[in-house]
Amino acid sequence: MNTRSAAAKRAMDLALTLAALPLALPVMAAIALWVRWDSPGPALFRQQRVGRGGALFRIHKFRTMHLHDGAGPQITAGSDARITRAGRWLRRAKLDELPQLIDVLRGDMSLVGPRPEVPRYMALYADDVRRQILSVRPGITDRAAIEFRDEERLLAASADPERTYVEQVMPVKQRYYLDYVARRSVGGDVRILLDTLRALLK
Secondary structure: OOHHHHHHHHHHHHHHHHHHHHHHHHHHHHHHHHHHHHOOOOOEEEEEEEOHHHOEEEEEEEOOEOHHHOOOOOOOOOOOOOEOHHHHHHHHHOHHHOOHHHHHHHOOOEEEOOOOOOHHHHOOOOHHHHHHHOOOOOEEEOHHHHHOOOHHHHHHOOOOHHHHHHHHHHHHHHHHHHHHHHHOOHHHHHHHHHHHHHHHHO
């Protein structure tokens, strides 16, 4: 993607995010109240992730786990006892990701791009793979996110969810990420956004 295309992608991110905010903000306010009512603690959860160029940033999500359980494994299976009642529904509907619109406006993320990993798992990527994936802004959605929409259910069926994630899920995600980096375009981003909406509405 050349400089002009990168500028067009950023312009699209900002335009779509700003257009979505009038609709998203009331929904986010209602979800925040629900999260606070459902279990003690803040509405938002922030976690360190690896962004473009290897820079660390704090991703925003609605809190979906009990406050005292945040120090457990960094992957979540569908049966994870740490998940709150509200959090289980928010994760299934993917509405816990809505606050990442903040990260798009801040320039830490894009609407479309490889999902940002925590440092622990990003460190497992081969050096050349890591450099390629981190050459672009991470995104809220991408082909891997669509393909692994039921990832938590898959991990819940495993006797060792973390091992399954590292050995089976991560390699497939990496292939999707590398393909995105090699083929990315504004038109491709639009197709991924439309496919994401279709997947969410199923």
